Amino acid sequence: MKINRVRGTYDLFPEDLIKWQWVEKIAKSVYQEYGFSEIRTPILEPAELFSRSIGKWTDIVEKQMYTFEDKKGRLLTLRPEATASVVRAYLEKGNTSETRFYYFGPMFRYDRPQRGRFRQFYQTGVELLGAVHPGIDTEIILLLSEFFQKLGLKDFEIQLNSLGCSLCKEKYNKILFNYLKEKCLCKDCERRKEKNVLRILDCKNKICQSYVQEAPKIIDHLCPNCLSHFEEVREYLDFLGVSYSLNPHLVRGLDYYTRTVFELFLPNSGEDIAIAAGGRYDNLVEELGGRKTPAIGFAVGLERLIANLDILKEKEPSFYFAYLGEKEILKRAMELTAELRKNKIPVIINYERKSLGNQLHQADRLGSKFVLILGSREFKENTVILRDMKNSSQRVIKRENLVEKIKEI
């Protein structure tokens, strides 16, 4: 009986990972330029961490979490996102001066799999704790923008909005509810009226949208502090030449967001799905038992990002050692590959004693750039043939010069 991967998961093979590793390299270099350091937290957390942070009535917590009891009856969850974990770790450590964190890792949501959506998926992101200045919001958005530019993605769009502080949110919720109360909306939105009015703002239904167009906007109902914060963020973004567009209907699905929120789209990809998203969460640290600590961060969906990278990344040059003959020749081949490896030259050797043609065929399939050939003739003459697989040229090299000649390539 064959065993297959579980629904909504997938395997990444070496050829797939070339792109992933490249993306990770660029992300890390940008993160470091902005003073961020890596943090790694457990994949497993107490279920309550997420119901308290993300919000008890969000879809993520209500129906998308992988939650189960362990042998002691503790309720554990495979993390659906990383922000809550980072905050938890930060608070648990207590005495750290470090406030800028970045992470990479798998997240889990019990969704129905489809394009750009998996049950185990990867995110990278940053969290910056303890800073309230609008310049910080600007910097985080700038960082995200620079990351995407360095990946060679030119046509991305960053949408921006402000939800205000918890008081603004509460006030605006009522205003929006009163405005929509008597309106006849789609089935989903009728449900949202009671549960989560804000979500009606990004409903795709045409009738709902026509009402939403006329609806009062959040940014017209921000308190003076939140309004000036938002205006300053925009001022700095304009000043630094970071392009963005305002989307008064942008709301985030997680309850902890306050003030600045943003999402990144690739309009030319033909999908209206966010590749990255983030925002402020000024109350979360306190809600998780810490002191009042404003904070901001974002997360990037790596599958969604990588699906839109059409760059070709080639493997590093590698060597294949082909030998022909008896044990003494094999021993010489083993000796030489050991020497090459000591000099950091990646090489594999085939032990199957097949024909030279067969070995070249294999080397070709493995994508080896060069083949080293050792037969009885070379053995006697103390040489090795170096064959360039690309143009079929080859030359005889003295054994003692082998490492030196290869390093010249």
Next chain:
RNA sequence: GUGAGUGUAGCUCAGCUGGUUAGAGCGCUGGACUGUGGCUCCAGUGGUCGCCGGUUCGAAUCCGGUCACUCACCCCA
């Protein structure tokens, strides 16, 4: 959680309205070419037709269920 489409060889797929030995291309292995890959030709390898049940003399084909994949919705990175 809701809806639609698809499951046949390692991969991409054909198989007409049910008819008896289930096919092709690619791949893989070997040979033509005892030490030189990519091209060509030849041969070989490879399938519980996703799984379970039903209808039928007979099911890859029709029906039901189930699982998986793809896509859309809800929601989200």
